[in-house]
Amino acid sequence: MDEIKDIASLDRLIHEPARLAIMAVLSACERADFAYLLNTTGLSKGNLSSHLSKLDKAGYVIITKSFRGKYPNTACALTPEGRKAFTVYQKQYLALAERFEE
């Protein structure tokens, strides 16, 4: 019964595989641009955009649009709340995984 409660307490916004990949990448740097996220996560442009805007709406990610020379550039970074939420998620997931292994 406890396991079910624990699973339910996981942050669903982060638990979704594509968003977990985005959060994992952004947790390991100050900021990354759209091209890097596209290459590392293997998502399509549309998919990545849609997941990023969901994370942006939740206040986990901040998206900045600018120009690098002549080219437009979209940089993404975790907000302090996003970083905290990802740390909590990692701890919960790890604890849960250990219990299932037992």
Place this chain on the structure above:
Amino acid sequence: MISRTNAEELIRQTKRYEFSDGLRDLQLAMVLSTLGVISWLTFDLVYARTLVRLMYTLGAWVGWLSILMIVIVVPVLVTSGVRELINHARQRWLWRESGMVESLSWLVPRWVTVFAVSIYLIAVVFSLRLHFAGQVDTLFVLRMLVVAAAWSTGVTLVGFGLNIGLRRYIWLGVIGGLGSTLFLFLPLTFGQTALVFGLSWGFTFAVIGIIALRRTLFSLQRTHSGG
């Protein structure tokens, strides 16, 4: 479907992204070599004698200007210049297609930093105790300042390499840290020891940086030619 293991690998891949192309190694090579030369210039008597002679003939301002140039202007120019050059090269060639990442400001685990600082302090205090016991001369203590810095750098590199999953830093940390112990027994002054430390570490960083950069350029070339 992404698993926890995949997420961990993504985290490591992102952490080492900035260091995998070898440009950071080349930057460190430049900075360490410059620091070595500056320490030598600052502490070696040959330079001090020349400086005093110039101050007598041209005036005290020569001394202040020289110190300002060597201690502040040159290191700042070298560090910022090389950094700008690297950023430009990355934006123009290396990261144009694979994307840009700004690394976390501190990638060395805290316990590694504490361990590295402790090693430095213990080594210096130990050499001072030996000195006061009359077992070693002052030059040994001065050389220990450089060797202890090399040991701390080695430990930091090992911790850093383990954290981001790049083996070349682990090897460099172990071999460089242990190898630098040799400086203790070379008949060199403090300035010369600092110079040898800066140049030897700088050279090693330059070599591993060039190897990593070559590998990156080859794989870029292969991607462009569709191989």
